Amino acid sequence: MSEPHLHHGQCHCGTVNATFRTEGAGVHVRACQCGFCRRHGAKTVSDTDGFADIVSDGPLVRYHFGLMTADYLMCPRCGTYVGSVLEADGIARVTLNAAGLQMKPWDDQVAEPVDYAGETLHERLDRRRARWTPARLRERAMA
Ligand SMILES: [Zn+2]
Structure with missing residues (x-):
């Protein structure tokens, strides 16, 4: 068994902080090929046995598209x-953008391109339940 590891990251201005506890060594860095992720240069990480804590000093902006x-x-x-x-x-489950959060050690690693465009709604939900990280989101009132 490998030891749990704690990884920290934050957005460009420091308003959003994330802590990611991983249980295994096998966290894959993925580059989703959808138009949204490519525009952001996203590199995503998740660990279904881990835990993610996201704290924001202000309500996060939420965007959805496609299958919503x-x-x-x-x-x-x-x-x-x-x-x-x-x-x-x-249960809230997340995938973190290691590139946006500059989360070590993944932010500058080469990400495996993945294309989920052909998935049905149920396939998508099943995959995320199986792979994404259980999480807690805390959004504080804006100071
Ligand atoms: Zn920010």
Whole structure:
């Protein structure tokens, strides 16, 4: 068994902070090929056995498109794309954008291109439940 590891990241202005606890060594860095992720140069990471904590000093900007199955989260101040969230069965699950959060060690790694465009709605939800990281989101009132 490998030890849990804690990784920290934040958006460009520091309004959004994320902590990602991983349980295994096998966290893959993925580059989703959808138009939104490519515009942001996103490199996403997740660990279904880990945990992610996202804290924002102000309500996160939420954007959705396509099958509307997830919210894409942006910093309310600097607009950095920090990750996506899906809430199902009372559990929030996220994938974090290691590039936007400058989260080590993945932010400058080569990401594996992945294309999910052919998925059905159910395939998409099943994949995310199986792979995304259980998470807690805290959005403080803007100071
Ligand atoms: Zn920011």
